[in-house]
Amino acid sequence: MEPITDGELLILEQIWDNDLSTSRTIAEAIYPKVSDSKLASVQKLLERLELKRFVKRDRSSRAHRFTALISRENFLQNQLRSLADRHCDGSITPLVTTLIQAKGFTKKNRKQLRKLIDDLWPNER
Amino acid sequence: MEPITDGELLILEQIWDNDLSTSRTIAEAIYPKVSDSKLASVQKLLERLELKRFVKRDRSSRAHRFTALISRENFLQNQLRSLADRHCDGSITPLVTTLIQAKGFTKKNRKQLRKLIDDLWPNER
DNA sequence: AATAAAGACAGACAAGCTGTCTGTCATTTA
DNA sequence: TAAATGACAGACAGCTTGTCTGTCTTTATT
Numbered sequence: 001m002e003p004i005t006d007g008e009l010l011i012l013e014q015i016w017d018n019d020l021s022t023s024r025t026i027a028e029a030i031y032p033k034v035s036d037s038k039l040a041s042v043q044k045l046l047e048r049l050e051l052k053r054f055v056k057r058d059r060s061s062r063a064h065r066f067t068a069l070i071s072r073e074n075f076l077q078n079q080l081r082s083l084a085d086r087h088c089d090g091s092i093t094p095l096v097t098t099l100i101q102a103k104g105f106t107k108k109n110r111k112q113l114r115k116l117i118d119d120l121w122p123n124e125r
Numbered sequence: 126m127e128p129i130t131d132g133e134l135l136i137l138e139q140i141w142d143n144d145l146s147t148s149r150t151i152a153e154a155i156y157p158k159v160s161d162s163k164l165a166s167v168q169k170l171l172e173r174l175e176l177k178r179f180v181k182r183d184r185s186s187r188a189h190r191f192t193a194l195i196s197r198e199n200f201l202q203n204q205l206r207s208l209a210d211r212h213c214d215g216s217i218t219p220l221v222t223t224l225i226q227a228k229g230f231t232k233k234n235r236k237q238l239r240k241l242i243d244d245l246w247p248n249e250r
Numbered sequence: 251a252a253t254a255a256a257g258a259c260a261g262a263c264a265a266g267c268t269g270t271c272t273g274t275c276a277t278t279t280a
Numbered sequence: 281t282a283a284a285t286g287a288c289a290g291a292c293a294g295c296t297t298g299t300c301t302g303t304c305t306t307t308a309t310t
Contacts, residue, residue: 005297006298007297007298008297009211022257023257023258024256024257035300036256036300036301037300037301038299039256040299040300040301041298041299043257043259044297044299045297045298047258047259059258062257062258063256064258073223075212076212076219076223077223079208080208080220080223081227083204083205086134087201087204090229092227093230093234094201095201095220095224096221096224096225096234096238097238098198098201098202099205099217099220099221099224100238100242102202102205102206104209104215104217105217105218105221107246110242110246112218113218113221113222114239114250116222117235117238120225120226121232124236130268131269133268147286148287160271161271161272162270162271163270165270165271165287166271169268169269169270170268172287172288184287187276187277187278187285187286188286189287
């Protein structure tokens with residue numbers, strides 16, 4: 001997967017939140033005042049997002065409408081895989097063991113995690 | 126935590142593998158042939174690593190010796206936190222639930238994870 | 251119909267980042 | 281004393297990134 005920049009991510013998130021957005025609605029969600037140049041900036045980032053295959057464009061109406069080509073969940077999965085590749089030789093277990101010992105992972109979270117594993121893979125206990 | 130570049134990471138990993146390395150031993154581990162300029166490149170990256178507080182430098186001997194100021198484990202934790210901040214509003218549970226459902230996370234891994242939770246937090250079952 | 255508004259698009263741009271390299275000086279070694 | 285080694289400052293090209301300008305086309309308004 002191509003790397004994504006902060007500006008591109010901001011726009012992709014708008015599209016996730018609101019499918020079939022136009023460049024203007026996206027710009028309005030990001031900037032308090034939408035000038036011509038700000039709109040052009042959004043369009044440029046959309047152009048790059050399309051080039052990187054994060055987004056597709058419906059050209060049938062005058063104002064093009066955009067749709068994400070990757071789901072939030074899938075995107076997160078890819079980001080995590082990249083991190084595993086970069087820092088753990090591709091292995092994901094170090095990520096899991098690190099995360100469950102992190103500060104923000106509470107007793108309640110542990111309980112939910114146990115339940116999730118039990119639900120997703122019953123008969124493994 | 127400051128962002129780290131690929132070149133800097135390569136060098137930090139050498140220091141993790143071999144504490145108290147000099148710029149030369151690091152360069153020898155990275156490049157097949159160590160020219161003057163390659164050595165200078167390593168030194169420049171070490172300078173930046175020091176500036177970013179990833180590394181400290183012992184200046185007592187002529188050839189400075191380098192030590193990591195952050196452990197591999199701590200570093201990974203920070204990377205994961207950054208990812209959570211960027212993509213999940215700081216929450217880490219989405220990362221965990223995504224990871225355990227990833228392709229590379231096997232039945233054996235699940236078993237190990239159950240055991241790890243049980244070992245780290247007994248009396249929670 | 252004539253004018254104005256809105257959109258797409260190409261291109262340019264400054265700022266910043268990144269790895270590399272050169273040259274200079276100081277220190278150690280042969 | 282000469283040569284080798286190391287630290288360091290600075291420069292550099294190539295790339296990235298968000299922004300902006302200008303032009304053309306299409307739609308809306310008068």
